[in-house]
Amino acid sequence: MSTTLFRTIQPNHFTLLTTALLRTRRTSRHISVRCQTSTTTQQSSSQQQQPRTSAPKNHGSNKLDEILKDYEAVIGIETHVQLSTSTKAFCSCPNSYGSHPNTSICPVCMGLPGALPVLSSKVVDFGVRLGLALNCSLSLKSKFDRKQYFYPDLPKGYQISQFDVPIASGGYVDVDIPLEFGGGHRRFGITRVHMEEDAGKLLHSDAGDYSQVDLNRAGVPLLEIVSEPDIRSGVEAAEYGSEMQRIVRYLGVSNGNMQEGSLRCDVNISIRPIGQAEFGTKVEIKNLNAFSAMSRAIDYEITRQALLYNQGQADQIVTETRLWDEGAQKTVTMRKKEGLADYRYFPEPDLPEVILTQEYVDSIRASLPELPEAKRRRYEAMGLGIQDVLFLANDVSVAEYFDEVIGKGADVKSAANWLMSDIAAYLKNEELSISDVKLTPQELAELIAAIKDETISGKIGKQILFELLAKGGTVQGMIKEKDLVQANN
Amino acid sequence: MATRALLAVLSASPPRMIRIKVSTFPSSSSSSSIKFQRHITIARCFSSDTNPSVLQPPDVSRLAETARISLTPSEIEECGAKIRQVIDWFGQLQQVDVSSVEPAIRAEMEGGNLREDAPETFENRESIRASIPSFDEVYLKVPKVLNKE
Numbered sequence: 001m002s003t004t005l006f007r008t009i010q011p012n013h014f015t016l017l018t019t020a021l022l023r024t025r026r027t028s029r030h031i032s033v034r035c036q037t038s039t040t041t042q043q044s045s046s047q048q049q050q051p052r053t054s055a056p057k058n059h060g061s062n063k064l065d066e067i068l069k070d071y072e073a074v075i076g077i078e079t080h081v082q083l084s085t086s087t088k089a090f091c092s093c094p095n096s097y098g099s100h101p102n103t104s105i106c107p108v109c110m111g112l113p114g115a116l117p118v119l120s121s122k123v124v125d126f127g128v129r130l131g132l133a134l135n136c137s138l139s140l141k142s143k144f145d146r147k148q149y150f151y152p153d154l155p156k157g158y159q160i161s162q163f164d165v166p167i168a169s170g171g172y173v174d175v176d177i178p179l180e181f182g183g184g185h186r187r188f189g190i191t192r193v194h195m196e197e198d199a200g201k202l203l204h205s206d207a208g209d210y211s212q213v214d215l216n217r218a219g220v221p222l223l224e225i226v227s228e229p230d231i232r233s234g235v236e237a238a239e240y241g242s243e244m245q246r247i248v249r250y251l252g253v254s255n256g257n258m259q260e261g262s263l264r265c266d267v268n269i270s271i272r273p274i275g276q277a278e279f280g281t282k283v284e285i286k287n288l289n290a291f292s293a294m295s296r297a298i299d300y301e302i303t304r305q306a307l308l309y310n311q312g313q314a315d316q317i318v319t320e321t322r323l324w325d326e327g328a329q330k331t332v333t334m335r336k337k338e339g340l341a342d343y344r345y346f347p348e349p350d351l352p353e354v355i356l357t358q359e360y361v362d363s364i365r366a367s368l369p370e371l372p373e374a375k376r377r378r379y380e381a382m383g384l385g386i387q388d389v390l391f392l393a394n395d396v397s398v399a400e401y402f403d404e405v406i407g408k409g410a411d412v413k414s415a416a417n418w419l420m421s422d423i424a425a426y427l428k429n430e431e432l433s434i435s436d437v438k439l440t441p442q443e444l445a446e447l448i449a450a451i452k453d454e455t456i457s458g459k460i461g462k463q464i465l466f467e468l469l470a471k472g473g474t475v476q477g478m479i480k481e482k483d484l485v486q487a488n489n
Numbered sequence: 490m491a492t493r494a495l496l497a498v499l500s501a502s503p504p505r506m507i508r509i510k511v512s513t514f515p516s517s518s519s520s521s522s523i524k525f526q527r528h529i530t531i532a533r534c535f536s537s538d539t540n541p542s543v544l545q546p547p548d549v550s551r552l553a554e555t556a557r558i559s560l561t562p563s564e565i566e567e568c569g570a571k572i573r574q575v576i577d578w579f580g581q582l583q584q585v586d587v588s589s590v591e592p593a594i595r596a597e598m599e600g601g602n603l604r605e606d607a608p609e610t611f612e613n614r615e616s617i618r619a620s621i622p623s624f625d626e627v628y629l630k631v632p633k634v635l636n637k638e
Binding site (some may be wrong): 085086087091092093094095100101102103104105106107110118119120121122124141142148150151165202203204208209210211213214215233309342344347352353459466 | 618633
């Protein structure tokens with residue numbers, strides 16, 4: 001039974017996570033709306049049930065669970081975050097996704113002779129911001145280096161990056177694993193964060209023996225976040241990735257959009273027999289454009305490597321880059337690495353070192369918003385269940401809306417319930433985001449208060465809610481207009 | 490001209506990402522690329538020779554391969570000697586005792602050299618595009634580079 005349940009969840013879990021949460025919430029919501037006293041019991045029992053039905057922490061097949069009795073996966077992730085600056089990193093060309101191909105170019109980003117790069121102050125600002133958010137130590141002096149390789153998307157023949165002295169290093173990030181994947185709190189080390197520039201975009205036509213290049217992206221600023229090899233499963237990897245997305249969105253340094261390629265994760269994965277100290281041969285997986293794909297690609301790769309181990313063919317696991325093939329749901333060899341690539345790094349002679357003052361760092365630290373982890377812990381301390389906490393803190397605009405509602409004195413639990421059930425459902429149906437709705441946080445707080453003091457019934461409250469969501473207005477106005485005051489006896 | 494050569498290198502290089510036959514490189518672009526090649530060679534000596542006392546003689550064939558240029562045996566010989574001279578010069582520099590000097594990560598430059606994040610469109614984009622050898626409508630056209638097994 002649990003296996004069946006599991007299989008139905010498996011193919012979608014991360015993409016549908018929010019929806020799944022939503023559904024669960026909605027069910028219990030209906031009950032709690034009608035009989036408020038039973039809310040708590042209902043919630044706790046649904047929470048207890050859930051991990052049982054979908055218990056194994058590595059979702060999916062029994063095969064994988066079998067494998068994980070004998071082997072341990074060691075996973076590190078490199079995340080490239082495209083920054084939402086107005087210009088490219090080293091020239092003033094507009095950084096705008098979706099521009100007409102090959103129009104946002106100039107001698108600097110095209111690497112023409114004599115052109116000199118000048119770093120944008122905003123890139124440094126964002127680098128410091130992200131470094132601090134990831135609990136890193138900052139280098140008050142860092143530098144740029146040239147990483148050299150030939151590829152048609154790289155006009156200069158080298159990428160300006162940071163090699164041995166990155167802007168930030170030695171941090172960590174805390175995540176909560178959702179209950180349906182076993183729950184729990186995990187901390188993953190962050191090796192470093194460095195500034196670099198993006199390459200152009202290569203498009204491979206199926207027909208024809210050529211590729212197409214759009215150089216608008218060449219020179220667009222990136223921050224690369226390298227994790228420690230602390231991640232042990234596809235679920236943890238997907239949660240790590242989601243947390244990076246949340247953090248960059250909270251900070252406003254990137255839109256974190258995976259489809260547009262603004263957030264790209266490359267996974268390094270090896271497995272080793274449990275108890276073995278040294279790492280196995282690691283394989284890199286690219287082309288992961290959703291967290292669900294990341295999770296599935298890792299599970300596939302663990303299974304593939306374990307099979308080779310079990311067949312005594314561990315020597316066939318080679319250092320290589322594999323691509324996730326979404327259609328076939330498997331990883332395929334992209335290129336074998338013959339030894340380590342020789343990028344011949346050397347200090348970028350055209351750029352000075354990047355100097356930060358302690359005052360500058362402190363001023364940025366002081367301006368950081370409340371980050372997802374702090375928000376989750378605060379919501380938890382308010383008495384909200386972990387599913388509510390994860391839902392509310394997931395989207396920064398939802399979290400801000402929620403904070404405003406409770407800031408107006410609304411009951412925390414009711415505010416969470418309204419947001420997670422009826423409002424979330426409305427947003428989903430209308431394909432809107434919370435910032436699009438006409439209902440102000442003030443009025444939601446009023447509505448909750450009106451139901452609480454029994455001016456109106458829960459049922460009437462719901463009617464009013466949908467009108468306010470669509471048209472705006474005030475709760476008091478609506479009550480007067482429609483003469484909705486509950487007979488108070 | 491240099492641009493054109495660079496772009497020629499760019500668009501011609503992809504198939505050589507896997508296996509570079511030094512001799513197959515178009516000879517037209519090799520002469521103008523040699524300067525570029527030397528530049529990289531010097532850089533390499535800066536960055537990767539960790540043992541100051543023993544400086545390896547240059548492996549010119551391999552350097553040519555990493556720079557995606559082709560050299561004739563006589564060019565290899567000629568370059569080899571010249572690169573060797575440069576390396577030897579760095580060898581002399583490395584004999585200087587700097588143990589009492591705090592390492593600098595970069596040479597001193599004037600401060601305040603960051604740029605505001607204000608976009609500006611480069612006026613003469615057409616001349617850049619005009620120097621691109623091959624277009625497929627709005628995209629640059631290059632040899633297929635996806636090497637999937």
